[in-house]
Amino acid sequence: MVLKDLCRGGVSPPFTFNRNARSNIMRNLKLTVEYDGTNYCGWQKQKNSLSIQQLIEDNLSKILDHKVNLKATGRTDAGVHAKQQIVNLFTSSNIPLRNLKKAINSVLPDDIAVKNIKQVSNDFDAQYSPKTKIYRYSIYTGKNKMVFDRKYVAHYPVSLDINAIRHGAKYIIGKHDFSCFRSSNSPTKTSVRTVKKIDIKVKGDYLFIDIEADGFLYNMVRIIVGTLLEVGRGKRNPSSMKELIESKKRTLAGQTAKAHGLCLLRVKY
């Protein structure tokens, strides 16, 4: 099989390389990936569902001519997007990184893009090396039906008290047991995480909630947002967030906000 078979529409990419070129040196490659999660079951591989991980691994395996295992920074859920998902893989292939980037982008569907590939030291691990990651939750509070943002912004056509939301959010910052913001089927052992920052921006009828933490429990951002929206509607007192966290009870927190408003925005080292 030649590389051009991997390209949609049979168009040859403007480069060639020896697919069998191998080196004794294993390179650790760090990829920055952007995706629209609308059509996927999430980042992580699942049986009988199409995941972003599966698509990238399968295509990289064909290009690099060996089985590829990706590690990723964020296990984004079905429908969740990423502006900056970080993944890494080890390869013995000699392919120049510029060519690898062109090759993988030419075979991935148009809702997934590899923005950058660089070689990193062997101890870099996309899952464990990041210090913090930032998720953004985007909300439109206007009354009108959304068209252009409909897949990336949650529609919440309600008047919100932004000061109350900002007040409530302050109680989340710091190192806490966040059991109350964890979905019941969360597989992680400890539910202690450190939230570094919550940034709440308003632009017209749009509200953006950026949460930076050293790690996130399953559905944590979406449950925090669902709870803060109840604060914004006046259904919860901002200061009740303190007791809620101390209770460690998921049942006392708000609803899980919809997946499509969530995006893995940035990863920090």
Place this chain on the structure above:
Amino acid sequence: MVLKDLCRGGVSPPFTFNRNARSNIMRNLKLTVEYDGTNYCGWQKQKNSLSIQQLIEDNLSKILDHKVNLKATGRTDAGVHAKQQIVNLFTSSNIPLRNLKKAINSVLPDDIAVKNIKQVSNDFDAQYSPKTKIYRYSIYTGKNKMVFDRKYVAHYPVSLDINAIRHGAKYIIGKHDFSCFRSSNSPTKTSVRTVKKIDIKVKGDYLFIDIEADGFLYNMVRIIVGTLLEVGRGKRNPSSMKELIESKKRTLAGQTAKAHGLCLLRVKY
């Protein structure tokens, strides 16, 4: 048939009205419509293809219980979007406009939204009343694959001389015979139009070309943009635009830029 049958998911809208209520007074209704044109053959009805006009007319006809004919400001092509398409229709129905807006939005797919409905004087005509309309063409000149903008912004990964584009655009402003910027299958009689303004904005790797005119020939904006991009690449001299317009020859102009970068942005009265 009751109105709730028209609603997806069988959810009743939070209002009711007498569908047979009729008045002797015909009301002229002006609708502001927004749409993502990706999945349609364009605004205008066509046999064997799904148009935005057809979808809105069919659904309004069911809600108003009489045949509806829409007139529109811009006949946007397949894949072209609208932030502000203006349409009008006459109805004898007494339905309150707020209810009509809710009803039509609840049955239209999520890529079409009616943003506003108001009653206007009977001499208002969406096609002929507007003084000017503004189309925006959006371009991404960066090297990376686009994900989130891929359906709304044309990818043109080339270094452009923006000053040359601005210089070339000046020759287009004014009243001219724009035959050189008209697709050969254009049905209009005269090819004289007045371009009021061309506004060229750069934001990082994005370029926005807004063209305001009293009317547009078939594919006019897309051919102007395709020609200006050749000016920006240095393939054409900016001042050659003058001779090009005077030539009235479509064959001397540039390529027709892709449909998905184009959007009917605003209509002025």
